[in-house]
Amino acid sequence: MKLLRVGPSGAERPAMLDAQGVLRDLSGVVRDIDGEAISPEGLKRLASLDPTSLPKVEGAPRIGPCVVRPMNFVCIGLNYADHAAETNAPIPKEPIIFMKSPSAFSGPYDEVRIPRGSKKTDWEVELGVVIGTKASYVPENRAMDHVAGYCVVNDVSEREFQLERGGTWDKGKGCDTFGPTGPWLVTKDEIPDPQNLKMWLEVDGKRMQDGSTKTMIFGVAKLVSYVSHFITLYPGDIISTGTPPGVGMGIKPEPVFLEPGQTIRLGIEGLGEQVQKVGQA
Template sequence: MKLLRWGPPGAEKPGLMDDAGQVRDLSDFVTDIDGHALSLEGLAKLSAMDMHTLPILHGQHRIGPCIARPLNFICIGLNYADHAAETGAAIPKEPIVFLKSLGAFTGPYDEVKIPRGSKKTDWEVELGVVIGTKASYVPEHEAMNHVAGYCIVNDISEREFQAERGGTWDKGKGCDTFGPVGPWMVTKDEIPDPQNLDMWLEVDGQRMQTGNTRTMIFNVSQLVSYVSHFITLHPGDIISTGTPPGVGMGMKPEPVFLKPGQTMRLGIQGLGEQKQTTVPA
């Protein structure tokens, strides 16, 4: 299933994308694409429905983040060997974990705000893992039992704020609109191998990132297990699993960064596409 949320910010309703690419309204069956809907019981109930009996949405509707605002929006840094190489960083011995502000959580087609004073706003296409079942101290061999599905995340980052302004990465990662999520969450039964998904990102039509999840240093099972030993994962939480090479800070001979008035388009095999325009904050 491809689960999504549609409607204005703060008033989104649940929906799904059918086999013909039509958005259908799920409001009569679930209140939101939240922890309840993403549980084993919730997903079983939804998969048992005949989607063709659901009302089709006609006209233009905003597509919001594909899940309700999570309790934890977790990101993994430097998790692709080829990305670590382009930044000159050593291969991490353990996953680098940080939290993205929930103020960053936004829709896949919403505008991205370039922060005031920003000089180095950058892009990062990433595979998002959506948790379906509470996970705490989960062994690696059981980790996938806690995954509901997958989505696209654009882990937008202000590199000067992140690396040159002291402290942790958080203030370069958590700016408003710095975490577009969606357009939909694809349930894990439709993605048999999350470690072999092509991914890409363009800026103003120019290909910047081309990669595949096979070059992850720590795979999905390892990440879910690892994070659960430090942070209890709740249904609806997201783990954004890192980015392949081609980010702006790694461009040669000079880094390239975003400015207002540009367009990012990005996608992951089987998970759809996002598109954002940058505007001044």
């Protein structure tokens, strides 16, 4: 299934994308694409529906983030061997964890706003893992039992704030609009191997990232288990699992960063595409 949320920011309603690409209104079935809806019981109920029996979503509404704002928006740094190489960083011995602020969470087509004072706003296409059941101290061989599905995430990053202003990475990762998520949550039954998905990102039509989840250092099961030993994960939480090479910071001989007026387009095989216009805060 492909589950999503449509409508104005803060007033989204749940929907489903049917096999013909038609949006179907789920607001008469579930209150939202939240922890209850994406629990094993909730997903089983939604899977039993005949999508053609649901009302069509009329018009062309805004598509919001594919789940309700999560309690935990967890990100993993330097998790692709080829990306670590392009940034001259050593391969991590354990996953690097940082958090995005709730205000970073935004829709897949919402504007990305460059923060005031920023000179190094960058892009990162990433596989998002959506948690379906509470996970705490989960062994790796049971980790996938806690996954509801997957989505596309753009881990927008301000590199000066992240790396040159002291402290942790969070200040360069949690700015408003820095976490476009969606367009839909694709349930895990549709993605049999999350470690073999093509992923890409373009800026103004120029291909910048062209990678695959197969070059992840730590795979999905490892990450869910590992994070759950430090942070209790709740239904609807997201783990953004790192990015392949091609970020602006890694371009030679000179890095390239985003500017107002540009367009970012990104996608992951089987999970859909995002498009963002770049604006100024």
